[in-house]
Amino acid sequence: MTTNWTLTIDCADPALVARFWCTALGYTEADPPQGWDTWEDWLTDLNVPKDEWNDGASISDLNGVLPSISFLKVPEPRTVKNRLHLDLQVAGGRAVPQHLREQRIRATAETLIEAGATLVREIPMENSTTLDHLWMQDPEGNDFCVV
Structure with a gap:
């Protein structure tokens, strides 16, 4: 159940x-x-x-x-990194060509930055310099990723 x-x-x-x-x-x-x-x-x-x-x-x-x-x-501010976060799955997955995946990720990130988000770091694919996802924070610092 x-x-x-x-x-x-x-x-x-x-x-x-x-x-x-x-x-x-x-x-x-x-x-x-x-x-x-x-x-x-x-x-x-x-x-x-x-x-x-x-x-x-x-x-x-x-x-x-x-x-x-x-x-x-709540009265207290966020003090540590989230252990649970949302992944916004906008790129379409690994079957989509990398240039298109990156374009979708960056376009979504731009919209979210305009809405108050902050880019924390670009995360490359393992053993590569190719973008895998973006680590971001909402207007109050809650972590999420754009994948």
Whole structure:
């Protein structure tokens, strides 16, 4: 039996990080729970104080197939390298010609840098100078790769 799951990313500014990941993944802001027209209505009905309204955010796959991702405001900053990260698989795999793979990786990275990401390092294929993937960080320093 499988277990339903979502991914939660701890951050200082959930709305900012959620917007970035919408761009990175092609996701959209999650709809409010069934029975409410807006998130503001839901928060108001649950008597959540307005100063807590940016304590969380959620995004979802437009097709409703892939897992949703939540963003939770936490007080402490990130202090160590992530042990878990996302790989954005944009190149098409090793069967695609290397020049096309690299073009796709770099085009995606450029879009993400414009959205607030930082390039950490270019990672070459083993025993080569040919690009394999890019190690990047989101606007709050969470690691991910563009492959």
